[in-house]
């Protein structure tokens with residue numbers, strides 16, 4: 239097996255940083271050593287196959303994006319990144335594992351949905367991948383199937399309080415699913431927005447001729463997120479199910495989560511870069527149909543209400559535990575433009591899988607989170623939350639050699655289509671400047687990106703079988 243020494247860098251973990259060399263043997267990390275260590279009197283650097291010089295750079299566990307939707311069918315079209323293009327873009331940005339969502343649609347069987355997603359991903363991915371299971375039709379058969387998910391390496395399932403007629407579960411269905419979730423040890427993930435009320439408001443706005451993308455944000459008011467978050471928390475409290483609320487964007491929803499956590503409940507929250515940086519006014523409210531680029535649900539929030547500042551603060555105080563992207567890209571031409579003249583027909587989603595590590599590192603530069611917290615919210619907590627820790631999310635002997643060398647003196651300009659690697663005809667992050675750079679990305683011991691060159695291959699990525707959450711007491 240090939241050996242690599244990552245030498246001279248600063249190893250950063252969720253709990254600290256130190257000058258150390260990292261020895262990689264095959265697909266695993268073999269040792270974390272004092273700089274310049276020798277082996278049986280031999281200079282280690284001379285006895286390995288490859289030396290990667292990390293002097294002046296950070297050596298971190300590869301990013302884990304626990305919320306992506308590659309080639310997901312939505313609104314009469316399909317997310318534009320395939321598993322091949324999406325995982326390649328992820329690798330470019332220092333992410334070495336994604337957890338995507340397999341889907342059971344209404345009238346379908348859960349295990350057929352999971353099998354379909356395995357088929358889409360197998361042999362296509364540049365980096366490792368796991369699956370959460372969306373239960374889009376809670377019925378007796380689905381509830382029975384939930385008992386087999388852990389055997390399939392799927393330790394989390396997701397319900398929707400939004401999208402009536404598509405993925406929506408009513409309170410009775412949520413209650414029943416959570417009962418099973420609590421019994422089996424599955425993490426319940428929740429899209430927490432009051433879908434029926436939102437749909438009523440959408441119809442009102444459209445009837446008034448308010449059809450621009452901006453009104454997507456108006457219709458999905460923060461009250462709808464706070465209310466659903468609270469309801470999910472109460473149902474989780476009643477059933478004893480651990481609860482993970484996806485893409486939290488409203489500060490009032492964070493307050494609900496924080497109160498439940500203070501009350502001792504196993505309740506967690508995820509936010510995404512778009513809710514930290516972007517707003518209803520500046521992006522959704524952009525000229526003409528431009529705002530469609532940023533139509534996603536939950537929506538971007540008003541900057542005048544300071545949700546974005548509150549979200550950064552929540553990351554510091556651990557009221558929000560981690561950051562994923564909800565990567566679900568659609569092109570403007572032929573996809574987003576389905577909603578010209580009717581914002582409710584714009585496919586929901588933003589592409590960010592390539593930029594999450596950089597965008598969150600900028601939070602370190604800006605003094606909003608610490609270096610260690612950056613590693614924790616982008617890699618270590620996602621690994622623990624979803625049952626991969628030890629293999630993923632850490633630089634330690636025995637872990638998969640998923641390693642990123644990050645240059646704090648480098649620079650990354652996020653630009654148009656040509657300068658990113660996601661399969662999109664625009665970038666939601668065009669113009670963002672990052673005071674750092676992903677130099678080298680290693681996935682299970684193989685260098686897949688180095689000095690702005692892609693060295694990976696489709697099919698290298700393997701399915702990750704996950705165990706129950708390691709974040710619970």
Ligand SMILES: [Zn+2]
Nearest residue numbers: 305307564566
């Ligand atoms: Zn999503």
